[in-house]
Each structure stands twice: as structure tokens, then as C-alpha cells.
Amino acid sequence: DAKTTQPNSMESNEEEPVHLPCNHSTISGTDYIHWYRQLPSQGPEYVIHGLTSNVNNRMASLAIAEDRKSSTLILHRATLRDAAVYYCILIFASGGSYIPTFGRGTSLIVHP
């Protein structure tokens, strides 16, 4: 899987939007962009994924740059429960197994 680069940490205030960036300049045409998060003392959980178009779900939005070399996870209104480590992962889209390989991620701190 191609590498991704994320800031080590970010801070936000509760009820404000949060934009978590991810750079993936070596992404290939068949790599999907996935985001996971890990809340304290829990296993990672899937957040969202996309290929080329922006994506929305109940948890977040994913904005993908036109050249696909970067993406941004958007939390529209941060809550204290959103404090977690967020991982941006590239996964090769093939008929084979789906295998998330985690980097260091971004630790999101949410202030009340």
C-alpha cells in the first residue's frame, strides 16, 4: 500500500467543524482512500472511504482532491466523543483481501 502523511495532532473546539488532512502523493489509480479512527481504549472503527468523488455518511465527509494526491476528512460538528486517533489509509482495490495497514495517524483533541 502507498504511504500517507498526516499531522501528528490537531485540536478543535466542541461543535466546530474539523478538517483532518492527509497527503498521499504516490497514490495509484486503483487505491481507495479509507479513514478509520480509534477511540481511547477501543479498537479502530471504519469512518468512510472513497475513490475519486467526495463522499458523505452519517459520521463524516471525505473531500478528495482532483489529482487524488490529498484528501480531507471533515467532521461537521466535533463532539467530545470524536476525540480519537484518525488514520488515513490507502487500500488497493482488487479482488483480493482488504488489509488495512496503519500509520501513526492524527490525534484529535476536542476542547469543551
Added chain:
Amino acid sequence: DTAVSQTPKYLVTQMGNDKSIKCEQNLGHDTMYWYKQDSKKFLKIMFSYNNKELIINETVPNRFSPKSPDKAHLNLHINSLELGDSAVYFCASSGSTEAFFGQGTRLTVV
């Protein structure tokens, strides 16, 4: 129902002992994994099984042996435990677009 469940949640044991961690998924997935998260919080894949067959075996001491009796289970056996094995171990399973993780087993070797 919990999608991926692993037991025990906590495991404290002495050096040299042999222990097992069990994992079960009720999602009907073909692929299951074991990850290790060390004290620095780095999450590293150890093994991946697809349809009961090993497909990934990262650089892990051979004291660690996964066992998949059926598609829904992937257990982790660890022989001759060492202090450095202390970590949180996560089991996971996946379909084609998403992985589901268990709550983790915190292993402490004393």
C-alpha cells in the same frame, strides 16, 4: 450482537508461560486478522487469514501461532511469553470495503 469479539479482555501472565487469545466474528467475513498495538500506540498487522488459510505472516516470532478452526474463528497462541510481548492485541475481520475490530486484549507479561 458484537460483530467481532475477543477473549479475554485482560491477560496478566508470567514470563515463559503459554497463553491463547480467542476471536470470533459473526459477520460472515472470509478474512480475519491479528494486529499488535505496542506502548507507542503503533498498530501493526501480524497475521491475515482468508478462508482459513494464512495469507500474511509479517515478521513475527514463531512463538506466535494463529489457528483458524473455521471461518468465524481466528485464535492466537503465544508460547514462551516474553516481557516484550506486552501489548494490546486486536482481532479484526473484513469484507471488501470495511474492517471490523474487536475491543482488544491487553496482555501484560510480568
